[in-house]
Amino acid sequence: MLVILKETTRKLGSVGDVLTVKKGFARNYLIPLGKAVRATKANLAILEQEKEKLAMQQAAELEAASKLAESFSAIDVLPIYAQAERGFLFGAVNAKHIVAALSKKGIEVSQKNIVLGSPIKELGAHEVKIFLHPEVECLLRVHVLDASKERPSDAGDTLEV
Helix, strand or coil, rough: CCCEEEECCCCCHHHCCEEEEHHHHHHHCCCCCCCCCCCCCHHHHHHHHHHHHHHHHHHHHHHHHHHHHHHHHCCCCCEEECCCCCCEEEECCCHHHHHHHHHHHHHHCCCCHHHHHCCEECCEEEEEEEEEEEEEEEEEEEEECCCCEEEECCHHHHHCC
């Protein structure tokens, strides 16, 4: 079934893309959630009229994502303190904790943009992928430290889990 995307979806495409997807995926997921519309003649005509506006909007989003990616390059390591015993955490560090730590540094990112293979359950350095735009991806080093140990004096802008 041919559909036109109404919003950017990480694994499918960006706004205005015309895709062929399985009927069930379109009927049960994309169309009811408002992520796509059927690619009828009328909808394709509307898309052609709005194509220039969409191109300008996508260029602006790409520029904003690139600027945000530059702010991530300024962060060498993002420290997060958690209660641990013998190198393992009592809980787990997930995307919610990383978003909170980044917001303390003045960087706003959505949880859905952070991709963890699995929740972090061990102390140490971990790399986290952040998708800011379909064309812009960043790697962030998250360093999980034991909260019961002595902290450095500049630990004011870190997060305790």
